[in-house]
Amino acid sequence: MEKATRKPHVLVVPYPAQGHINPALEFAKCLASKGVRVTFITTKGVIKSAKSSLCGLLTIDNVSDGSEDVKDPESIECYFKRFKAVFSKNLARFIDEQRNDAQVIVYDSTMPWVLDIAHERGLLGASFFTQSCAVSAVFYHVKQESLRFPYQDSVVSLPSLPALRTKDLPSFLEFMDSKLTVPTVLADQFSNLEKVDWVFLNTFDKLENEVVDWLASRYPIKTIGPTFSLLQTDKKLSNSKKHTISLLEPACTEWLDSRETGSVVYVSFGSIASLVKKQMEEVAWGLMTSNCYFLWVVRPLEVDKLPENFTSLASEKGLIVDWCKQPEVLAHHAIACFVTHCGWNSTLEALSCGVPLIAMPQWVDQTTNSKFIEDVWGVGVRVKHGEDGIVGREEIAMCIKEVTQEDRGIQLKRNACMWKDLVNEAVEKGGTSANNIEDFVSKLIFGQ
Numbered sequence: 001m002e003k004a005t006r007k008p009h010v011l012v013v014p015y016p017a018q019g020h021i022n023p024a025l026e027f028a029k030c031l032a033s034k035g036v037r038v039t040f041i042t043t044k045g046v047i048k049s050a051k052s053s054l055c056g057l058l059t060i061d062n063v064s065d066g067s068e069d070v071k072d073p074e075s076i077e078c079y080f081k082r083f084k085a086v087f088s089k090n091l092a093r094f095i096d097e098q099r100n101d102a103q104v105i106v107y108d109s110t111m112p113w114v115l116d117i118a119h120e121r122g123l124l125g126a127s128f129f130t131q132s133c134a135v136s137a138v139f140y141h142v143k144q145e146s147l148r149f150p151y152q153d154s155v156v157s158l159p160s161l162p163a164l165r166t167k168d169l170p171s172f173l174e175f176m177d178s179k180l181t182v183p184t185v186l187a188d189q190f191s192n193l194e195k196v197d198w199v200f201l202n203t204f205d206k207l208e209n210e211v212v213d214w215l216a217s218r219y220p221i222k223t224i225g226p227t228f229s230l231l232q233t234d235k236k237l238s239n240s241k242k243h244t245i246s247l248l249e250p251a252c253t254e255w256l257d258s259r260e261t262g263s264v265v266y267v268s269f270g271s272i273a274s275l276v277k278k279q280m281e282e283v284a285w286g287l288m289t290s291n292c293y294f295l296w297v298v299r300p301l302e303v304d305k306l307p308e309n310f311t312s313l314a315s316e317k318g319l320i321v322d323w324c325k326q327p328e329v330l331a332h333h334a335i336a337c338f339v340t341h342c343g344w345n346s347t348l349e350a351l352s353c354g355v356p357l358i359a360m361p362q363w364v365d366q367t368t369n370s371k372f373i374e375d376v377w378g379v380g381v382r383v384k385h386g387e388d389g390i391v392g393r394e395e396i397a398m399c400i401k402e403v404t405q406e407d408r409g410i411q412l413k414r415n416a417c418m419w420k421d422l423v424n425e426a427v428e429k430g431g432t433s434a435n436n437i438e439d440f441v442s443k444l445i446f447g448q
């Protein structure tokens, strides 16, 4: 077995949103740490608004998706059409002009058309799924039309998945248009998967055993997650953990250092979800009623929805920040639990840190993730909505009490710590995710 003299070269192309960039970047850094040359290609818009960006381990390049020329608000349908048309043209041109010696393009699964660009140029293609395997399987069934959207039945039974009620299935109420654009984009992750060379999933085998096996009997699936934890165990690379592309400015979290172990409720609804004003107010008063310390991420565009003077009223108990370094916050000893929208990255980051969850899902895959958080992995409770669709302050305070003070909370913490150990097992040398990545890298280096 002769080692190739040139480093293999991989292009990594994420979808340009924080929740897709983060896992792709962690995977890219992991490949680079193993001797692969990696070019991370994002959009001009992401680079322009990034408050921090790496490099060191990787090369970062960008191409336009045309968003800088958009003057008026676009419909979802126009957005996806323009994104695909402009980004694919510019990505193809970029690869041609660079006379790129890349062998593989790892692309976000929501951009299946990148596979054609790869194959037309003699490159291999790897589709990278940033949602759970369970959610991916649901979209597979939507693509196959064995599950129709809008959902017809109140409970559905799909192979290798628990029975899912309508409220557990991915929710598109916020994104409804007559063309069903968003459900179609998500189902299209499976549009050309039979031609793909690899399928990477940001999950790990033990977390989703049955459904991973089920999907693996159809596609060349490799679990490689949680990508967030891949470099965690490598002390030499701990500095590279700090290399991120952050679309908002992280606030410093020294405030946490002065808090006791397990005393702070961390609250965040991710990078996109926007709660209605009434819901923000209920969260605010629910946190105050709980009487716990809290750290709440309220993005700048959401601040106006807080009750008047809330930041100063709450200052003895709570800190409100625009953005934080969430992985560092979740790993902090002071964190007791995480009130979350159940984005897949947030879910995996919490599992990796052994933090119990209070699930307050908003849309798309988050509803399904919350079902697994509560009923399958036993690491959290899911809030109940009132008849007006709002989660009331008493409910929020009660969930916080349950998770931080009651017997159920002790069990949830125990389960969360068990999952943390299983995450470590998957990403450490010899673990399932680590082995899958080693296999990929050795195929690149040795061609086998």
Ligand code: UDP
Pocket: 018, 019, 020, 022, 268, 269, 270, 271, 272, 273, 297, 322, 323, 324, 325, 326, 327, 342, 343, 344, 345, 346, 347, 349
């Ligand atoms: N995040 C962060 N700081 C914050 C809030 C979120 O760094 O204050 C990161 C978080 O660690 C995660 C990503 O943003 O990696 C959010 O992704 P997720 O899938 O949880 O939700 P989305 O934003 O896609 O809805």
